[in-house]
Amino acid sequence: MATTVNEPMKPLVAQPAGRWDEARRTLSNALIITRREVRDSFRDWRIVGPIIILTFVFPFLAQWVAARFSGFLATYGAEIIGERTIPFLLMIVGFFPISISLVIALETFVGEKERRSLEPLLSTPLTNTELYIGKTLAAMIPPLIASIGGMLVYLGTLLFSELAWRPQPMLIVQIILLTIVQALVMVTGAVVVSSQTTSTRAANLLASFIIIPMTLIINGESIIIFLAPDANSSRGVGALWAIIVGMLVVVVLLLRVGNSIFNREELLGRTIDRLDLRGILAKAWRHARAVDENGTPARSLVEWYTRAIPLSLRRLRVPVAIAVLVFLGAFVGGLVFGLIPRWQIAPYLPPPEQFSGTSSTLASFLNLSVQGDAMLMIFTQNTRVLLAALMLSMFSFGVAALVLTPLTFVILGYITGQVLIAGYSPLLILGAVVTHGIVEIPMIVIATAIALRLGAVITRPPSGNTVGHAWIVTLGDTLKLVLGVVLPGLLLAAFLESFITPRVVLALLGG
Amino acid sequence: MIECFELTKDFDGFRAVDHINLNVPAGTVLALLGPNGAGKTTTVRMMTSILPPTSGWVKVAGYDVTQSPAQVRAKVGVLTEQHGLYERMKGMDYLDFFGEIYHLPREVRRKNALDLMERFGLTFALNKRLGEYSKGMKQKLALVRSLLHNPPVLLLDEPTSAMDPLSAKQVRDAIIELQRDANSTFLITTHNLTEAQILANRIAIIRQGRIIANGTFDELAREFVGEPLMELRVNGELNGLAKDLSSMVTITDSGMNWLRYTVADPYQTNPTLLRYVTGLGIDVVTLAPVTRTLEDIYLQVVKEDEGTANGDNR
Numbered sequence: 001m002a003t004t005v006n007e008p009m010k011p012l013v014a015q016p017a018g019r020w021d022e023a024r025r026t027l028s029n030a031l032i033i034t035r036r037e038v039r040d041s042f043r044d045w046r047i048v049g050p051i052i053i054l055t056f057v058f059p060f061l062a063q064w065v066a067a068r069f070s071g072f073l074a075t076y077g078a079e080i081i082g083e084r085t086i087p088f089l090l091m092i093v094g095f096f097p098i099s100i101s102l103v104i105a106l107e108t109f110v111g112e113k114e115r116r117s118l119e120p121l122l123s124t125p126l127t128n129t130e131l132y133i134g135k136t137l138a139a140m141i142p143p144l145i146a147s148i149g150g151m152l153v154y155l156g157t158l159l160f161s162e163l164a165w166r167p168q169p170m171l172i173v174q175i176i177l178l179t180i181v182q183a184l185v186m187v188t189g190a191v192v193v194s195s196q197t198t199s200t201r202a203a204n205l206l207a208s209f210i211i212i213p214m215t216l217i218i219n220g221e222s223i224i225i226f227l228a229p230d231a232n233s234s235r236g237v238g239a240l241w242a243i244i245v246g247m248l249v250v251v252v253l254l255l256r257v258g259n260s261i262f263n264r265e266e267l268l269g270r271t272i273d274r275l276d277l278r279g280i281l282a283k284a285w286r287h288a289r290a291v292d293e294n295g296t297p298a299r300s301l302v303e304w305y306t307r308a309i310p311l312s313l314r315r316l317r318v319p320v321a322i323a324v325l326v327f328l329g330a331f332v333g334g335l336v337f338g339l340i341p342r343w344q345i346a347p348y349l350p351p352p353e354q355f356s357g358t359s360s361t362l363a364s365f366l367n368l369s370v371q372g373d374a375m376l377m378i379f380t381q382n383t384r385v386l387l388a389a390l391m392l393s394m395f396s397f398g399v400a401a402l403v404l405t406p407l408t409f410v411i412l413g414y415i416t417g418q419v420l421i422a423g424y425s426p427l428l429i430l431g432a433v434v435t436h437g438i439v440e441i442p443m444i445v446i447a448t449a450i451a452l453r454l455g456a457v458i459t460r461p462p463s464g465n466t467v468g469h470a471w472i473v474t475l476g477d478t479l480k481l482v483l484g485v486v487l488p489g490l491l492l493a494a495f496l497e498s499f500i501t502p503r504v505v506l507a508l509l510g511g
Numbered sequence: 512m513i514e515c516f517e518l519t520k521d522f523d524g525f526r527a528v529d530h531i532n533l534n535v536p537a538g539t540v541l542a543l544l545g546p547n548g549a550g551k552t553t554t555v556r557m558m559t560s561i562l563p564p565t566s567g568w569v570k571v572a573g574y575d576v577t578q579s580p581a582q583v584r585a586k587v588g589v590l591t592e593q594h595g596l597y598e599r600m601k602g603m604d605y606l607d608f609f610g611e612i613y614h615l616p617r618e619v620r621r622k623n624a625l626d627l628m629e630r631f632g633l634t635f636a637l638n639k640r641l642g643e644y645s646k647g648m649k650q651k652l653a654l655v656r657s658l659l660h661n662p663p664v665l666l667l668d669e670p671t672s673a674m675d676p677l678s679a680k681q682v683r684d685a686i687i688e689l690q691r692d693a694n695s696t697f698l699i700t701t702h703n704l705t706e707a708q709i710l711a712n713r714i715a716i717i718r719q720g721r722i723i724a725n726g727t728f729d730e731l732a733r734e735f736v737g738e739p740l741m742e743l744r745v746n747g748e749l750n751g752l753a754k755d756l757s758s759m760v761t762i763t764d765s766g767m768n769w770l771r772y773t774v775a776d777p778y779q780t781n782p783t784l785l786r787y788v789t790g791l792g793i794d795v796v797t798l799a800p801v802t803r804t805l806e807d808i809y810l811q812v813v814k815e816d817e818g819t820a821n822g823d824n825r
Contacts, residue, residue, distance in 0.1 A: 032611050036597075043599045116593035120656065123559045123589040124612045125581045264561045 026130055033126070033134025034141065041104060041142045051146040054097040059154035062089040067161055081226065086158070087171055088225045093154045094179035095218060097146035101183050102210065105139035105190035106203045109267060114200060122264045132191070132262045139187045147179050170236035178221065178240060181247040186210055188254035195262050217243065253397040256459040261467045280472060287476020288483075309484050312477040319449035319456075322402070327445065330406035334413025338421070346421035362509075366502055375498035382440070382490050386447040390454065390478070398455030405448045431504040440493035447486045450478050512537040512664055512696040513558060517567035520553050520720075527553040529720035530567065535713065537663070538694040540686065542701060542711035544809060550720040551700040552592060555666050558698070559589050572664055585613070588657035590667040594649045598642035602633065602652060605641060606659060613660040620659065627655040631681055646673040654682060658689075665689075667699045671706060679706070686710055708805040716812050724812045732803050735811045738773040740801040741781065745769070746794035755791075759784055771801060 041047050066089050070082030112118040121131065155172070189210040190203075197203040221243060228237045289297040291307040298304035337343060385404065392400035416429055454474050461470035513535040520528040528550045535541045543551050556562040558571055560580035569576050572586035597605060603624060610620025628634050631651045636644060644652065650673045657665060670686070671679035683706065689695040701707050707714065714731055716724040724731055732739075741760075745752070745768055753765045760772035760780060774780045781798060788795055 029612070032608070036600075036608050040597060040599055115595065115598075116591070117595040117597055119561070119591045119593070120589065120595045120609075120653070122561050123584060123587070123591070124609070125585040126612060127581060265563060268556065268561060 026127070026133065029126055029130040030132075030134035030137065033121075033131060034137040037108075037135065037138030038141050041138070047100060047104065047142060050100060051097060051142060054093075054100075055146045055149040056153060058096060059093050059150050060157055062093050062154055063157040063161055065089065084226045084231065087167060087175060087231075088222055090151055090154055090167075090172070091175050091178065091218075091221060091225065094147045094151045094175060095182065097150055098143045098179060098183040098186065100146070101139050101143035102186045102190050102207060104143070105136070105187040106194050106207055107200060108135045108139050108191060109194040110197050110200050110203045111194075113198065113267065118267060122268065128262050128264065129259060132259055136187055136191050136258070139191065140183050144180065144183055147183070148176065151176065151179070168232060168234060168236070170234055171231070174236045174240045174244065177244050178247075181244055181251060182214065182217070184251045185247050185254065186214060188251055188258055192254060192258045192261065195258070195267060217247075249399070253399070253459055257397065260460050261458070280475075283472045284475040284479060287473050288479040290476065305484065308480060312480050313446075313485075315477060316446070316449050316453060316481070319452045320445060322452060323405075323445050323448040326402050326406050327409045327448075330409035331413035331416075334410040334415075335417040336413075337410070338414045338417030344418065344421065346418040349418065349422040352422070352424050362502060363506055366506075371498045371502075375494045378497050379491055379494035382444075382494065383487070386444070386451070386486065386490075389448065390451040390482075393451035393455035396455060397459050398452040401448050401451035401455060405444060405451075408444070425508070428505065428508050431508045432501060435501040435504045436493050436497035439489055439496060443486050443489035443493060446481060446489075450481055450486070454478050512539070513541075513569070513571050513698060515554075515558075515567065515569045518554070518557060518564050518569050519566045520550075520557060520562060521565045527720055528557070528564075531717070531720075531722050533715060533722065533725070535696055535698060537696050538690060539713055540690055540697040540699065540711045541713045541715060542699050542707035543715050543717060544701065544704070544707060544805075545717035546813070549717045551717055552668065553720075554717070555589070555668060555698065555700060558583075558666055559587055560584055585660075586662055586664055588660065588662035588665045590654050590657045590665070590670055592668040594653035594673075596641045596644075596649055596652060598640065600641055601638050602628065602641060602644075603637045605652070606656060609656050610659055615660060623659050623661070624655070627658055630685060631655060632678075647675055647678050650674055651678060651682070654685075658685075661693070662695075663693075664696045665698070667697060669701055669703075670699060671703065672701075683710060704805040704809055714805065714808075716809060718813060718816050723816045724808075728805065728808075731808045731812070735808050735815065736803055738775050739777050740771055740773050740803065741777060741798060742769060742771050742801050743784075743788070743798050744796040745788070746796055752788065752791070752793065756784065756787075759787070768796075 066082075066086050069085050070079070073079065073082035073085075109118065112121070126134075151172075155167070158167075190207065193206045193210070194203050197206060221240065224237060224239045224243075225231065228239060230237055286295050286297065289304065289308065291298045291303060291311060293311075298308045338346075385408075389401050389404040392404065412433070416433075419429055420426065454471075457470050457474045458467050461467050513533065515531050515533040518528055518531040518533075519526065531550075531554060533541070543554065545551050553562060557564050557569055557576060560571075560576040560583045563577055571583045574582040574586065576583050600608070603621075606624040606628075607617075607620055610624065613620075615623065625634070625637075628637055631654070633648060633651055633655070636648060636652075641649065641652070650671070654667070654670060657667070665686075667686075671682050674682065686697060686699075687710065690697060697710075699707065699710065708728065711728075713727055714724070715722050724735065726734070738761075740763065748767055749765065749770060753762050753770050756762065756770070756772065760774045762770055762772045764771045777800070785795060785798060
């Protein structure tokens with residue numbers, strides 16, 4: 001047999017090295033994949049064709065449309081709208097090519113799996129992270145080249161056109177950054193979809209979860225470009241900066257999800273797209289009754305409360321700590337916000353002595369019917385808000401839980417500040433809040449922590465667990481704590497708020 | 512070189528591999544045989560550290576697949592059931608890509624690629640796009656890919672399934688040479704029992720995730736189809752010879768001028784038997800072993816296991 005050469009060769013696997021060396025090696029290995037895939041993309045006329053058209057033809061078309069549109073609007077005295085069409089079209093010129101990245105990224109794993117070319121790659125010493133980074137970069141590079149190229153061509157055409165508009169450099173930077181983060185969001189999202197499906201068809205169907213939110217964001221950005229009062233600011237449009245930062249957060253979360261769920265077994269082991277809802281619910285219910293890590297069901301309600309609930313509460317320690325910190329921050333933020341003179345309502349509040357006189361009015365509401373209705377309303381409202389936070393949290397990797405519920409604490413902090421500034425007794429605040437808050441606030445903290453954990457668990461499942469298993473266990477904990485702790489707690493808090501708090505407040509007002 | 516201990520793999524309540532124990536020393540060619548869905552591919556995937564075992568362990572080239580997956584994959588060359596090539600790439604570019612992944616220096620990967628392509632008669636196709644390759648050429652290129660980094664362990668899934676007889680022989684010769692000259696270790700899964708018989712010096716049969724037979728050809732033949740079967744042909748009629756010989760060997764069948772017998776140790780018994788027969792003045796035309804094929808053994812093993820399973824079920 002013809003001899004093959006054995007030596008010299010570099011080490012095939014990582015040798016002990018510093019973090020920097022390791023990162024460099026990871027990137028270097030990832031780029032082997034990236035280079036191959038980018039070359040492969042550029043061999044495919046179905047990708048090259050649109051890229052050429054969108055880079056070299058579409059910008060001229062966009063510039064021509066901008067010129068005609070501006071001219072048309074100028075005849076009706078709406079020059080400003082015509083002018084704003086120009087950066088808007090710059091954004092569109094940048095966005096169209098990156099939409100191709102979605103197609104490439106969706107195909108990146110599932111396409112290889114369909115063509116059976118994935119297994120040879122998975123049999124090499126490349127790590128999961130190297131494969132993931134390599135493929136993510138490969139999906140982004142060709143469309144981004146086309147996108148930035150197209151924007152440069154568009155800006156170039158402006159220099160030679162009759163349009164007098166010269167863009168703020170910062171606005172151009174913002175639009176380029178927006179384009180890059182949009183590409184990142186689409187690619188990282190699509191790679192997650194691609195690694196979890198078994199056919200390109202299924203991946204394309206699931207891509208709606210990326211396309212629809214992205215379309216809404218583009219609509220929002222368009223409106224901002226047309227209406228932003230700071231569109232000509234040298235510091236850029238504030239709202240666009242907020243979108244860029246928000247999308248970067250989403251990218252980080254999607255990268256974490258992608259990296260945590262990307263593993264060889266998931267890629268090869270998944271053979272059919274099956275969603276067994278009944279099975280998922282049955283497993284979650286089993287975990288909801290579990291008194292230990294093995295899923296042993298509680299034998300009685302007493303055992304459930306003494307063993308099963310504490311087990312789930314222990315798992316909630318970190319999210320509870322995060323929620324408490326965020327709520328404290330929100331409360332303090334509300335207080336501080338209330339110190340800004342132009343946002344204060346304290347000067348408009350009635351003086352304390354005048355307010356004391358209203359105690360008789362308050363007392364007139366204290367009857368069983370009104371208080372019963374109030375209790376129901378309070379319970380319904382609290383439950384509705386916390387359920388909304390829970391649902392939104394599932395689709396936002398836990399972010400929504402830390403955005404919605406803290407708003408209550410911002411308001412609480414703000415009102416507390418205003419009431420104190422107006423000269424009311426701190427005892428009144430304590431009586432009005434703490435009487436029911438002693439139950440309600442811990443319930444809100446637990447509910448927020450549950451929502452945070454249910455959304456965030458997919459970004460980093462516990463070691464040795466698949467994403468699916470970790471999520472089902474967390475869903476079980478969620479059911480357990482919502483049914484066993486939060487709902488009964490909210491009911492008690494609503495009772496206290498309707499029947500006890502008014503009496504405490506009345507007593508403090510001297511009524 | 513490959514060691515499995517109680518290796519088990521479950522998928523959502525389905526046990527694909529069930530407490531497998533295997534020991535494949537360096538320089539061995541092990542044929543892993545079994546019906547479709549028996550657990551061969553899952554076993555190979557665990558050996559390449561693509562799938563983690565549910566329980567038990569497997570070590571390849573001294574590395575545990577769970578603890579040192581990258582080291583394992585660096586020491587293994589894998590030919591998957593489906594060749595899985597990138598159709599738009601050219602042959603040389605494809606090999607260069609995989610050589611780069613294995614960190615072979617450019618000149619080394621080029622030389623290895625050229626040597627191997629020449630060995631398998633693919634030099635003419637180096638600069639052709641893989642989409643233009645025939646099925647057999649693709650299979651050979653996939654094999655070249657698995658050999659490119661000179662791995663000490665090769666896991667080959669149906670290595671010649673799509674090849675014409677000449678190409679299949681080239682591949683078999685290459686396996687024999689690598690085993691002989693480089694002391695490479697092979698695990699081959701195949702349905703081609705003739706090929707397995709030619710190549711393998713150990714055979715394991717897997718069914719429903721369990722190893723139901725494991726040993727050399729002779730060991731398996733002895734265990735499952737009995738002692739070696741010999742056929743004696745004489746010039747003229749036997750005239751009661753069968754009865755005379757029954758004290759020496761076990762006669763299984765006989766005709767007018769032939770008989771078949773099984774014998775525990777042919778090297779010792781056959782010369783004695785021949786001397787006895789010729790001493791009687793009977794001319795011996797032939798004394799030869801009746802060929803037992805791996806197919807006979809395989810079918811018998813599977814049949815016995817089915818019988819055991821049915822018995823258990825009842």
